[in-house]
Amino acid sequence: MKTEVALGIDIGGTNTAFGFIDQEGNYLAEGNIATNNHEDIRDYLKELHMAIENTLDTIRDHAVLVGIGIGAPSANHLQGTIDHAVNLRWEGVIPFCDMMQEYYPGIPVVIDNDANAATIGEMVYGGAKGMKDFIMITLGTGVGSGFVANGQMIYGHDGFAGEFGHIIVSPNGRQCGCGRCGCLETYVSATGVKRSAYKMMAKYNYPSELRNIPFNEMTSKTICDAALKGDLIAINTFKYTAKMLGEALANIVAITSPEAIFLMGGLAKAGDLLFKPTKEHMEMNMLKMFSNKVKLLPSQLTKNVAIYGAAALVWAELKRL
Amino acid sequence: MKTEVALGIDIGGTNTAFGFIDQEGNYLAEGNIATNNHEDIRDYLKELHMAIENTLDTIRDHAVLVGIGIGAPSANHLQGTIDHAVNLRWEGVIPFCDMMQEYYPGIPVVIDNDANAATIGEMVYGGAKGMKDFIMITLGTGVGSGFVANGQMIYGHDGFAGEFGHIIVSPNGRQCGCGRCGCLETYVSATGVKRSAYKMMAKYNYPSELRNIPFNEMTSKTICDAALKGDLIAINTFKYTAKMLGEALANIVAITSPEAIFLMGGLAKAGDLLFKPTKEHMEMNMLKMFSNKVKLLPSQLTKNVAIYGAAALVWAELKRL
Numbered sequence: 167m168k169t170e171v172a173l174g175i176d177i178g179g180t181n182t183a184f185g186f187i188d189q190e191g192n193y194l195a196e197g198n199i200a201t202n203n204h205e206d207i208r209d210y211l212k213e214l215h216m217a218i219e220n221t222l223d224t225i226r227d228h229a230v231l232v233g234i235g236i237g238a239p240s241a242n243h244l245q246g247t248i249d250h251a252v253n254l255r256w257e258g259v260i261p262f263c264d265m266m267q268e269y270y271p272g273i274p275v276v277i278d279n280d281a282n283a284a285t286i287g288e289m290v291y292g293g294a295k296g297m298k299d300f301i302m303i304t305l306g307t308g309v310g311s312g313f314v315a316n317g318q319m320i321y322g323h324d325g326f327a328g329e330f331g332h333i334i335v336s337p338n339g340r341q342c343g344c345g346r347c348g349c350l351e352t353y354v355s356a357t358g359v360k361r362s363a364y365k366m367m368a369k370y371n372y373p374s375e376l377r378n379i380p381f382n383e384m385t386s387k388t389i390c391d392a393a394l395k396g397d398l399i400a401i402n403t404f405k406y407t408a409k410m411l412g413e414a415l416a417n418i419v420a421i422t423s424p425e426a427i428f429l430m431g432g433l434a435k436a437g438d439l440l441f442k443p444t445k446e447h448m449e450m451n452m453l454k455m456f457s458n459k460v461k462l463l464p465s466q467l468t469k470n471v472a473i474y475g476a477a478a479l480v481w482a483e484l485k486r487l
Numbered sequence: 488m489k490t491e492v493a494l495g496i497d498i499g500g501t502n503t504a505f506g507f508i509d510q511e512g513n514y515l516a517e518g519n520i521a522t523n524n525h526e527d528i529r530d531y532l533k534e535l536h537m538a539i540e541n542t543l544d545t546i547r548d549h550a551v552l553v554g555i556g557i558g559a560p561s562a563n564h565l566q567g568t569i570d571h572a573v574n575l576r577w578e579g580v581i582p583f584c585d586m587m588q589e590y591y592p593g594i595p596v597v598i599d600n601d602a603n604a605a606t607i608g609e610m611v612y613g614g615a616k617g618m619k620d621f622i623m624i625t626l627g628t629g630v631g632s633g634f635v636a637n638g639q640m641i642y643g644h645d646g647f648a649g650e651f652g653h654i655i656v657s658p659n660g661r662q663c664g665c666g667r668c669g670c671l672e673t674y675v676s677a678t679g680v681k682r683s684a685y686k687m688m689a690k691y692n693y694p695s696e697l698r699n700i701p702f703n704e705m706t707s708k709t710i711c712d713a714a715l716k717g718d719l720i721a722i723n724t725f726k727y728t729a730k731m732l733g734e735a736l737a738n739i740v741a742i743t744s745p746e747a748i749f750l751m752g753g754l755a756k757a758g759d760l761l762f763k764p765t766k767e768h769m770e771m772n773m774l775k776m777f778s779n780k781v782k783l784l785p786s787q788l789t790k791n792v793a794i795y796g797a798a799a800l801v802w803a804e805l806k807r808l
Contacts, residue, residue, distance in 0.1 A: 315641040315643070318639070320742075320744075322620050322744025323781075324780060326744050327636075328742065329744075330741070333741050334738060334772060413658065421641075421742060421743075422643055423642070423643025423646075424643065451655060
């Protein structure tokens, strides 16, 4: 009998990567094309279809495709569309699922944004396997999130739920890209951490190697490395980041009472430097009934995360969780 | 054919009231007993069973009982228990559903806390009929809440989700009964409003009839009545309450993206005095993608709310929503 596989497609601004993955997480074959070679989305899909078929040919004797999952920026799962994606060449609202479906009639074609795909990826292939209630938080350039309750993704009425990065944690606080002030994202994203390092340099007199690096050259990794070497500015930066994140986590625990919260993305790589004080602040600010009940864990997905996430959408759609 | 009815039981500290309600919301018969007459829960259940049967006798020729729903303080829906209820005479963890089931084998017996029962009541009988994603907030002595996503109540991992009243909105803010500081409940509950009236009296010099009322005699209704008469202390109290509530609502919209938020309970009776400025602050603080999408509505349940809520649990259990 042939192995059932899902096709996971990760559409990035530059590159579109895809892989065929079975339900156990075995990665059978992969391929990729450039995302922005074609002005017309139909030409892009033609090339993508060809690349997919060529790769599928290499495993067709022992694998059968049961569904296609797509992870894309500005994707609307409920509508099956990509809406006004800033980093892609195609303007307006693209009915991506419908267009893809024409090439693959008879199997499910589903799309979702990166954070939701990562969340479902964690549920199908990662540390949230078997969990019915958990939260995934991606700490990257921005802060994304996915909430799962009763074993189902919370999409909300319009498909846009899970904007944890844009809860306001400090009224009149830091200016956010969304046009408001004080969003969590301005504190606990990679850029937020950088802003906090500057706040600490303004506040304290500690000597620090960070004082030699201009804002535009600093990254969260620079700060992480400095903290690991004992740099007091960097250490205080992580303490502050953990305080802001821990407090916000304590608040959302009161709403959805998850079994676990997973952290993913660049900043999550800081490991204990972030996890330990974040857990402390989370516990410190939590309603007693939730004390020591909620696990704070690193994502278990580490390689080809976006493709795994996209493929996982298929198994979720087929209700095989 | 006989009409299918659910039995809704509302267990209060003093009184246990019940009613038989069909799926359309018709209230067929009712009864009640004292809650705390019996030291032994088994004697209480014996009396309750007798009262239920007597009432059922009056409609038995045209109605058939299909399930029992119970609303009770400190109820755990997932376990079917009442856990350490402060206002009830029975100590410890009471396996209430199991004990009730012995009297009524073969039909579903479900229990939930008051806020969750009110939420499901709104979904089955009230303004949330047909909605898959909404939030119910009860503004009483405390602040309760129920979150519905994908047409299902969010219970969370342990059954304790929906503690919206205990998100911390002001670090190091007002002392809360939960042992922490700055919980939303300390600002937007009936008692919270009273505290805010005192804050306003401390802040402003406006003459106010509220200045003649001692703290222990003041109620949110006193303040509401004063505001309607143009009392500036009372008006500012409601403005402040609406600001705190509106900001918190904007934040949870970003998490679950509901179609509507319902307000219920004593404070919600203030009508436009509360709803109008709350909606303004909610919109003002909301992420743009949610602007003018989320309805803020008064609960449509007005009479026998707790019994309707309890009965609604049955239809939810039978998946007839």
